[in-house]
Amino acid sequence: MSNETLTHQSTAQPITGQPVTWKIDPVHSSVTFAVKHMMVATVRGSMTIADGEIEWDPDGSTDVAVRVRLDASSINTGMPVRDDHLRSPDFLDAASHPHLEFRATGVERLGEDRARLAGELTMRGVTRPVTLEVSFDGLIGGSDGRRAAFSATTTINREDWGLNWNQALESGGWLVSKEVRIELAVAAVEARREEDAASAA
Numbered sequence: 001m002s003n004e005t006l007t008h009q010s011t012a013q014p015i016t017g018q019p020v021t022w023k024i025d026p027v028h029s030s031v032t033f034a035v036k037h038m039m040v041a042t043v044r045g046s047m048t049i050a051d052g053e054i055e056w057d058p059d060g061s062t063d064v065a066v067r068v069r070l071d072a073s074s075i076n077t078g079m080p081v082r083d084d085h086l087r088s089p090d091f092l093d094a095a096s097h098p099h100l101e102f103r104a105t106g107v108e109r110l111g112e113d114r115a116r117l118a119g120e121l122t123m124r125g126v127t128r129p130v131t132l133e134v135s136f137d138g139l140i141g142g143s144d145g146r147r148a149a150f151s152a153t154t155t156i157n158r159e160d161w162g163l164n165w166n167q168a169l170e171s172g173g174w175l176v177s178k179e180v181r182i183e184l185a186v187a188a189v190e191a192r193r194e195e196d197a198a199s200a201a
Contacts, residue, residue, distance in 0.1 A: 009068060019057035022148060022188035024068060029186045031070060036177035038169060045086075048074035050099060054188050058139055058148065065119065068186075072097060089111035090165035091158075097124050105129075113137075117152065123161040130154055132184075143189040152184040 010188035026049040037043045053069035074091040087094040104119040117132040137149040
């Protein structure tokens, strides 16, 4: 099912509250993607989270807000020549648009540890709706405050954001698939604890 279909059929609740703020920990988080190459092979890559935060109450509030920025120049598929092409105007145009940004617009609870997160993804200056399937992976205390972990997946059509470059194959089909599967593993630290520590100091 496409993101567009999920967005129109979703019963997502609008975000209205201001629960606890959590800062995303880029060092312990990851964003990976996969596309088909020459119709059959799968090429995988990653991007670095520049910054982000989550507004969420683990004690039961239904309000959730999420903002995540990715560093476009960090794209890495393990092949420098290909990565340079992906940074070029044919794809991300990282020089003119250094960040990709996701902002949540609503959430639909699917169970105790699962949710469907509606939002908007901005890439190359183009903003389109996307829907993420999210799992809550756990909550733990630590010396720097509570830590929470989440995982999420979505599939987008890159051409919706103007990433139209491709080459036709002699055997039929295209060199690079339109569909891109994206997976996120996110760790976040409760910002309130950081503020308390600063006040104590």
